[in-house]
Amino acid sequence: MGQEPQIANEAGKYALWLIPGLFALGVTQCFSKFLQCQSLIFPMVLSSLITVAVFLPLCWFMVYKVGMGNAGAALSVSICDWVEVTVLGLYIKFSPSCEKTRAPPSWEAFRGIGSFMRLAVPSALMICLEWWSYELLVLLSGMLSNPALETSVLSICVSTMILLANLPYGIGIATSVRISNELGAGNTQGPRLVVCVALSIVVCSAFLVSTTLLLLRHFIGIAFSNEEEVRRYVTRMVPLLSVSAITDSLMAVLQGVSRGCGWQHLGAYVNLGAFYLVGIPVALYFGFAMQLRAKGFWIGILAGGATQVTLLSVITATTNWNKMADKAKERVFG
Incomplete structure (x- = not known):
């Protein structure tokens, strides 16, 4: 576009x-x-x-x-x-x-396909809805003045955040595995401990990454482009990226909690509301109406991420882990 x-x-x-x-x-x-x-x-x-x-x-x-x-x-x-x-x-x-x-290939593998799809489809939607919002904004950047510059900068920002997301994403995976194992074992205290430990680790790492981004803000653009205009633009975007590093880290762990608890459907609804009812409208307003261009788009991404983190935090904080353990047993043993 x-x-x-x-x-x-x-x-x-x-x-x-x-x-x-x-x-x-x-x-x-x-x-x-x-x-x-x-x-x-x-x-x-x-x-x-x-x-x-x-x-x-x-x-x-x-x-x-x-x-x-x-x-x-x-x-x-x-x-x-x-x-x-x-x-x-x-x-x-x-x-x-x-x-x-x-186990060898067998038709027995398809016995639980219905239960699997009830988790798999919302899980895929939960991830896709989030990433489609990023890609949509990159596409819309082509409608800004100087689209080559705006798209280049947004692409660099997205690539940087994908690179930085590997650590919290890994912690999120570990969180989902541990929570699902604890719930499957009927342990109601284990999930609470997992959530606390995971959030503690990811908060510390997020602030470290955020600080490092700010300190290296003049060098990030150099790693991606040899055009001075792009480098300067990326430098101006880094403060927003440093905030994104924190929200994305929290988001990764809270999504891991959702997957471990089997809340994929809730995660899909949260992402739909956070990014498409909040994030993208805010991005369009600041990007086009306020003429902040790529900065405005990223403010929208931040708004969507903050909304997602807030909603998932509320859901996690109000969870009845005893009931979740009972549901896990029902899911496994019917």
């Missing part, structure tokens, strides 16, 4: 070469959850290390030696997605750690 044809064409080619990797990502998620629920973290670390070791030389070869440019980078990502699937699949197939839990 509003972009130069050359930029749009390159983006289209890049997206096209990412498609083969989408299928691998789906399989990877299944393998990862299978391992996470058994607290088997090492194979995922191993697969990530192997994938990175393959990706770096492969990407360089595709981009510079083969001459595919951006398309080569995207193809490298897709290939490495399948490398990760292969490593995890081999581990699950041959590792003694999975000996008691792996």
Whole structure:
């Protein structure tokens, strides 16, 4: 939307070469959850290390030696997605750690498909609604004056936040696994402790990351662009990013609590309201009406994130863990 044809064409080619990797990502998620629920973290670390070791030389070869440019980078990502699937699949197939839990393909796997879909669909919506709001704002930035600059800056900001989200996202995954295990075991005190510990860790890490962002604000743009105008713009955006680092960290843990409790449907409703009834309207107002452009868009993202954190915090704080443990037993034993 509003972009130069050359930029749009390159983006289209890049997206096209990412498609083969989408299928691998789906399989990877299944393998990862299978391992996470058994607290088997090492194979995922191993697969990530192997994938990175393959990706770096492969990407360089595709981009510079083969001459595919951006398309080569995207193809490298897709290939490495399948490398990760292969490593995890081999581990699950041959590792003694999975000996008691792996099973041959059987129609029995589809017996609980209804219950699975009732959790899977809202869970997917919970994640997609949040990320679609980010992507929508990046698309709408093409309607601003100087769309190339605005889109570049927003893309850099989104990429930076994705990079910084890895730590709280990992803590959120651990939170969801621990809470689900504790509830499944009928332990009503365990989930409370998990929530407190996870939030304590993520708050400390968030403030550390936020402070580091502010201290390095003049260098972040350099890592992404060689254009001085883009660098200066990114520097002005960093204070907003530092606040986002805090809200996103809290968001990751609270979403982990939602997944662990089976509240995916609540999470989907919260994200729908937070980002589409609050975040995007605020972004459009500040971005277009107040002419703050990318800054205004990011203020909208902050408003949506703050709303989401507030709603999920209220839900978590008012949870009856005894009732949640009973529901977990019903879900498992019928």
